[in-house]
Amino acid sequence: MDVLDNTLKTPEDIKETFGYKVLGALPHLDRLSEDVREDAFRALKNSVRYAMSSKNVRSLAVISPGRQDGRTTVAFRLAEELARSGSKVLYINADLRKPVPVKTIQEVGMKGLTDYLSGDASLEDILEPPGLREFYSIPSGIVPPDALTLLDSQCFMRLVSQVAGQFDGVILDTPALEEAPDGMVVSGKTDGALLVIRSGRVKSRQAESMKSALEEARIPVLGVVLNDTDGRMVHKASDSRGLYGKR
Ligand SMILES: Nc1ncnc2c1ncn2[C@@H]1O[C@H](COP(=O)(O)OP(=O)(O)OP(=O)(O)O)[C@@H](O)[C@H]1O
Numbered sequence: 291m292d293v294l295d296n297t298l299k300t301p302e303d304i305k306e307t308f309g310y311k312v313l314g315a316l317p318h319l320d321r322l323s324e325d326v327r328e329d330a331f332r333a334l335k336n337s338v339r340y341a342m343s344s345k346n347v348r349s350l351a352v353i354s355p356g357r358q359d360g361r362t363t364v365a366f367r368l369a370e371e372l373a374r375s376g377s378k379v380l381y382i383n384a385d386l387r388k389p390v391p392v393k394t395i396q397e398v399g400m401k402g403l404t405d406y407l408s409g410d411a412s413l414e415d416i417l418e419p420p421g422l423r424e425f426y427s428i429p430s431g432i433v434p435p436d437a438l439t440l441l442d443s444q445c446f447m448r449l450v451s452q453v454a455g456q457f458d459g460v461i462l463d464t465p466a467l468e469e470a471p472d473g474m475v476v477s478g479k480t481d482g483a484l485l486v487i488r489s490g491r492v493k494s495r496q497a498e499s500m501k502s503a504l505e506e507a508r509i510p511v512l513g514v515v516l517n518d519t520d521g522r523m524v525h526k527a528s529d530s531r532g533l534y535g536k537r
């Protein structure tokens with residue numbers, strides 16, 4: 291083992307550094323069959339849904355420190371699994387910093403969150419109907435010059451509380467915190483945040499300063515998803531109930 295490697299890898303590392311509950315661990319997904327992947331996401335959904343209902347959380351921002359940590363994977367698949375189990379769910383792409391292909395906007399005339407927050411579209415205009423049961427979504431829209439201002443607004447706050455009253459669960463995707471503070475701002479407008487930590491990417495010092503920032507901003511962190519773990523390590527480190535919880 292590399293003695294200089296002090297990155298967070300196991301649920302124990304997360305608990306020690308953050309003190310947050312580890313709600314689930316996702317294995318490396320690449321070579322797994324879709325069935326096995328679904329099992330992993332379903333187990334994650336069960337544990338997140340339990341935490342959401344016991345803490346009365348309807349709107350949940352999915353945040354993480356780095357690019358490519360797996361926020362979109364976690365947010366989208368979590369929303370999908372919640373819908374599959376019968377909940378009425380809304381996935382909002384509040385990562386306004388990723389360009390949507392121009393072709394999509396021109397050909398479909400698609401409007402998104404940025405249009406709504408700029409006053410150019412209504413909720414009806416941007417709410418995409420369910421492809422699966424009651425799984426609705428709101429796309430991000432075109433990249434605005436002032437993403438943070440749009441998100442740090444009364445208009446966005448009102449939208450989040452409005453949809454939280456209409457859906458069983460609202461899951462919000464955000465950009466990496468190293469890219470922009472949007473994730474903190476979005477979390478401040480939701481009932482809680484789900485923190486994604488990709489195994490082997492975050493040094494314990496970084497994690498500690500992140501924890502201070504979250505505490506200072508009084509972000510209620512529902513728990514952590516440890517992403518892309520080495521399965522054997524998780525098995526060894528998990529408690530008797532297993533990290534994936536009961537089905
Ligand atoms: N557990 C995993 N196993 C294998 N690949 C993964 C896993 N989680 C995420 N990935 C892959 O890593 C890449 C980044 O994932 P994703 O887009 O979900 O992250 P993100 O944090 O939303 O990234 P971005 O910073 O670009 O928004 C994708 O190619 C995704 O398929």
Ligand SMILES: [Mg+2]
Binds near residue numbers: 361362363385463464
């Ligand atoms: Mg993403």
